[in-house]
Amino acid sequence: MCSTLLDTIRLMQDHQEMSSRYQVQTLFLAEPILQLDPHIFQQILWNLLKNALEAMPDGGELMVRVGLKSAAGSPPASDSQYVFIDIQDSGMGIPAELQEKIFEPFFTTKEQGTGLGLSTVYQLLQSSGGRIEVRSEPHCGSTFSLLFPLA
Secondary structure, X not given: OHXXXXXXXXXXXXXXXXXXXXXXXXXXXXXXXXXXXXXXXXXXXXXHHHXXXXXXXXXEEEEEEEEEEEOOOOOOOOOOEEEEEEEEEOOOOOOHHHHOOOOXXXXXXXOOOOOOHHXXXXXXXXXXXXXXXXXXXXXXXXXXXXXXXXX
Protein backbone atom coordinates (compact mmCIF):
# COMPACT_ATOMS: atom_id res chain seq x y z
CA MET A 1 0.00 0.00 0.00
CA CYS A 2 2.76 2.46 0.87
CA SER A 3 4.54 1.67 -2.41
CA THR A 4 1.32 2.42 -4.35
CA LEU A 5 1.08 5.72 -2.52
CA LEU A 6 4.68 6.63 -3.36
CA ASP A 7 4.16 5.51 -6.98
CA THR A 8 1.10 7.78 -7.27
CA ILE A 9 3.07 10.76 -5.93
CA ARG A 10 5.88 10.03 -8.43
CA LEU A 11 3.34 9.71 -11.24
CA MET A 12 1.91 13.13 -10.37
CA GLN A 13 5.42 14.60 -10.37
CA ASP A 14 6.14 13.02 -13.77
CA HIS A 15 2.92 14.43 -15.24
CA GLN A 16 3.65 17.94 -13.97
CA GLU A 17 0.67 17.82 -11.62
CA MET A 18 3.12 18.49 -8.82
CA SER A 19 5.80 21.14 -9.35
CA SER A 20 8.63 22.33 -7.15
CA ARG A 21 6.20 24.81 -5.55
CA TYR A 22 4.95 21.93 -3.44
CA GLN A 23 6.76 20.39 -0.52
CA VAL A 24 5.64 16.80 -0.13
CA GLN A 25 6.31 14.79 3.00
CA THR A 26 5.36 11.22 3.77
CA LEU A 27 5.29 9.58 7.17
CA PHE A 28 4.71 5.84 7.37
CA LEU A 29 3.98 4.93 10.98
CA ALA A 30 3.02 1.45 9.76
CA GLU A 31 3.10 -0.38 6.44
CA PRO A 32 -0.18 -2.27 6.45
CA ILE A 33 -1.48 -4.40 3.61
CA LEU A 34 -4.93 -3.54 2.30
CA GLN A 35 -7.23 -6.00 0.58
CA LEU A 36 -8.07 -3.44 -2.10
CA ASP A 37 -7.64 -3.40 -5.85
CA PRO A 38 -4.46 -1.36 -6.45
CA HIS A 39 -6.03 0.46 -9.41
CA ILE A 40 -8.98 1.56 -7.29
CA PHE A 41 -6.62 2.60 -4.51
CA GLN A 42 -4.54 4.61 -6.97
CA GLN A 43 -7.65 6.34 -8.35
CA ILE A 44 -8.69 7.31 -4.81
CA LEU A 45 -5.22 8.67 -4.08
CA TRP A 46 -4.95 10.50 -7.42
CA ASN A 47 -8.25 12.34 -6.89
CA LEU A 48 -7.42 13.34 -3.31
CA LEU A 49 -3.85 14.42 -4.10
CA LYS A 50 -5.03 16.39 -7.14
CA ASN A 51 -7.63 18.20 -5.04
CA ALA A 52 -5.03 18.97 -2.38
CA LEU A 53 -2.70 20.50 -4.98
CA GLU A 54 -5.54 22.51 -6.53
CA ALA A 55 -6.33 23.91 -3.06
CA MET A 56 -2.79 25.38 -3.05
CA PRO A 57 -2.51 27.25 -6.38
CA ASP A 58 0.58 29.17 -5.22
CA GLY A 59 2.24 26.09 -3.77
CA GLY A 60 2.32 24.76 -0.24
CA GLU A 61 2.90 21.76 1.93
CA LEU A 62 1.37 18.35 1.42
CA MET A 63 1.71 15.73 4.15
CA VAL A 64 0.68 12.11 3.72
CA ARG A 65 0.59 9.95 6.86
CA VAL A 66 -0.14 6.22 7.09
CA GLY A 67 -0.68 4.34 10.31
CA LEU A 68 -2.96 2.28 12.52
CA LYS A 69 -5.47 3.44 15.08
CA SER A 70 -8.10 1.86 17.30
CA ALA A 71 -11.76 2.39 16.57
CA ALA A 72 -13.34 5.11 18.69
CA GLY A 73 -14.32 3.75 22.06
CA SER A 74 -12.34 0.51 21.66
CA PRO A 75 -9.72 -0.48 24.20
CA PRO A 76 -6.18 0.08 22.86
CA ALA A 77 -5.44 -3.66 22.74
CA SER A 78 -8.71 -4.60 21.00
CA ASP A 79 -8.94 -6.09 17.53
CA SER A 80 -10.91 -3.07 16.24
CA GLN A 81 -8.03 -1.39 14.47
CA TYR A 82 -8.11 0.71 11.33
CA VAL A 83 -5.56 1.66 8.75
CA PHE A 84 -5.58 5.41 8.32
CA ILE A 85 -4.19 7.49 5.48
CA ASP A 86 -4.21 11.23 6.12
CA ILE A 87 -3.74 13.60 3.20
CA GLN A 88 -3.18 17.08 4.63
CA ASP A 89 -2.68 20.27 2.64
CA SER A 90 -1.87 23.84 3.62
CA GLY A 91 -4.41 25.23 1.18
CA MET A 92 -7.43 27.49 1.41
CA GLY A 93 -9.57 25.10 3.46
CA ILE A 94 -13.26 24.29 3.12
CA PRO A 95 -15.96 26.34 4.85
CA ALA A 96 -17.99 24.30 7.37
CA GLU A 97 -21.24 24.80 5.47
CA LEU A 98 -19.74 23.17 2.35
CA GLN A 99 -18.13 20.17 4.04
CA GLU A 100 -21.43 18.27 4.09
CA LYS A 101 -21.83 18.73 0.31
CA ILE A 102 -18.37 18.00 -1.07
CA PHE A 103 -19.02 14.27 -1.57
CA GLU A 104 -22.26 14.83 -3.52
CA PRO A 105 -22.06 14.15 -7.27
CA PHE A 106 -21.69 17.30 -9.39
CA PHE A 107 -21.07 19.59 -6.41
CA THR A 108 -18.09 21.81 -7.12
CA THR A 109 -16.69 25.17 -6.16
CA LYS A 110 -14.17 25.14 -9.01
CA GLU A 111 -14.74 27.08 -12.19
CA GLN A 112 -13.59 24.17 -14.35
CA GLY A 113 -14.64 21.38 -11.96
CA THR A 114 -17.11 18.60 -12.68
CA GLY A 115 -17.91 17.72 -9.08
CA LEU A 116 -17.09 14.07 -9.70
CA GLY A 117 -13.67 13.66 -8.03
CA LEU A 118 -14.69 13.50 -4.38
CA SER A 119 -17.99 11.74 -5.10
CA THR A 120 -16.00 9.07 -6.98
CA VAL A 121 -13.63 8.74 -4.02
CA TYR A 122 -16.58 8.40 -1.66
CA GLN A 123 -18.25 5.71 -3.79
CA LEU A 124 -15.01 3.74 -4.28
CA LEU A 125 -14.33 3.80 -0.55
CA GLN A 126 -17.87 2.72 0.31
CA SER A 127 -17.69 -0.22 -2.11
CA SER A 128 -14.29 -1.20 -0.69
CA GLY A 129 -15.36 -1.20 2.95
CA GLY A 130 -13.59 2.05 3.79
CA ARG A 131 -14.73 5.50 4.75
CA ILE A 132 -13.53 9.08 4.51
CA GLU A 133 -13.53 11.94 6.98
CA VAL A 134 -12.62 15.57 6.43
CA ARG A 135 -11.30 18.18 8.84
CA SER A 136 -10.89 21.67 7.48
CA GLU A 137 -10.88 25.33 8.39
CA PRO A 138 -10.86 28.21 5.94
CA HIS A 139 -7.32 29.52 5.35
CA CYS A 140 -5.83 26.68 7.44
CA GLY A 141 -5.90 23.77 5.01
CA SER A 142 -7.70 20.45 4.98
CA THR A 143 -7.06 16.88 6.06
CA PHE A 144 -8.84 14.02 4.34
CA SER A 145 -8.60 10.77 6.31
CA LEU A 146 -9.17 7.42 4.65
CA LEU A 147 -10.08 4.66 7.09
CA PHE A 148 -10.03 0.93 6.34
CA PRO A 149 -10.70 -1.91 8.78
CA LEU A 150 -7.50 -3.84 9.39
CA ALA A 151 -7.70 -7.14 7.49
